[in-house]
Amino acid sequence: MAETHFDDWVAQRYERVWPELFESAAVDPVVDLLAELACGGPALELGIGTGRIALPLSRRGVEVHGVELSPAMVARLRAQPGADAVGVTVGDFARTIVGGTFTLIYLLRNTITNLTTQDEQVECFRTAAAQLAPGGRFVVENYVPELRRLPPGETLHVFARTSDHLGFEEYGDLAAQVAVSHHYWAVDGELRTFSSPHRYVWPSELDLMGRLAGLTLRGRWSDWHRAPFTGDSRAHVSAWAKDS
Ligand SMILES: C[S@@+](CC[C@H](N)C(=O)[O-])C[C@H]1O[C@@H](n2cnc3c(N)ncnc32)[C@H](O)[C@@H]1O
Known part of the structure; x- marks a missing residue:
């Protein structure tokens, strides 16, 4: 669904x-x-x-x-x-x-x-x-x-790193090709997070x-x-x- x-x-x-x-x-x-x-x-x-x-x-x-x-x-x-x-x-x-x-x-x-x-x-x-x-x-x-960018044994790949945004992908289920994208934003003095699963292809x-x-x-x-x-x-x- x-x-x-x-x-x-x-x-x-x-x-x-x-x-x-x-x-x-x-x-x-x-x-x-x-x-x-x-x-x-x-x-x-x-x-x-x-x-x-x-x-x-x-x-x-x-x-x-x-x-x-x-x-x-x-x-x-x-x-x-x-x-x-x-x-x-x-x-x-x-x-x-x-x-x-x-x-x-x-x-x-x-x-x-x-x-x-x-x-x-x-x-x-x-x-x-x-x-x-x-x-x-x-x-x-x-x-x-981005699998080529992961050192052996590592699961995290950082794709954004600025003063108000940290974004990284977490490669978990390699067989199903599912990684979770995580975002941490500092917006209006507040820390907000956003995570979503993706099937990379x-x-x-x-x-x-x-x-x-x-x-x-x-x-x-x-x-x-x-x-x-x-x-x-x-x-x-x-x-x-x-x-x-
Ligand atoms: C990354 S945003 C891209 C939005 C827009 N295409 C753009 O380029 O700015 C992905 C959009 O797809 C919608 N979306 C994700 N899965 C969907 C699905 N299965 N059916 C319809 N919309 C979906 C999300 O709600 C979101 O608005």
């Missing part, structure tokens, strides 16, 4: 605790590539959140719909200018069929790992494929698992999920500027096409 860790506290402070995600250097290349891949058709964002990308993409002239599990994140989206143009269906994106077909379906910021079992991730690919127009693109932005396993769903890999880059993906890349943006 899907659950969201994005409660009212996080929804209200999403921009405050992850300010780097809202800088134009982070947003513009995402919007540019997604607008191009949508090819003039409608787009569906899985885990649309507060509309960080959906709102500027909609302003760019792309018709955008979203699926989101957290009512608090949807409420935050709805409170922003331009939200009227973006439809949202509340539900689990692994299974929710919105109605209609899309030329682009996309998942940003490692959100595929919020599905904590392989079965759910496979189901998500099938659900996306079922809603894509022939030739349409399914795009996933995800990190490459290799790019090659995502390609297999694509094949099971009738999707073929058409592009894989290490960032939104389409820099080449190599064995040393720490993240990828991958695009699969629905076989016609």
Whole structure:
């Protein structure tokens, strides 16, 4: 059963605790590539959140719909200018069929790992494929698992360390590929913590999920500027096409 860790506290402070995600250097290349891949058709964002990308993409002239599990994140989206143009269906994106077909379906910021079992991730690919127009693109932005950075016997990997934010991943269940992300923030003189489980997944396993769903890999880059993906890349943006 899907659950969201994005409660009212996080929804209200999403921009405050992850300010780097809202800088134009982070947003513009995402919007540019997604607008191009949508090819003039409608787009569906899985885990649309507060509309960080959906709102500027909609302003760019792309018709955008979203699926989101957290009512608090949807409420935050709805409170922003331009939200009227973006439809949202509340539900689990692994299974929710919105109605209609899309030329682009996309998942940003490692959100595929919020599905904590392989079965759910496979189901998500099938659900996306079922809603894509022939030739349409399914795009996933995800990190490459950081296992190479763990010294033998260690389970913790620090990914953020600033004066007001400590973030680290705890690699526990290697067989199920589940790691827990922990965040400690100092906000307004208060210490807040946020932990969520993630099923980390290799790019090659995502390609297999694509094949099971009738999707073929058409592009894989290490960032939104389409820099080449190599064995040393720490993240990828991958695009699969629905076989016609
Ligand atoms: C990391 S945030 C990304 C939000 C937005 N896409 C962005 O780039 O800012 C992940 C979002 O996915 C939502 N989410 C997680 N699992 C979900 C699921 N199974 N179904 C629908 N939404 C889900 C969370 O509630 C959260 O809003």
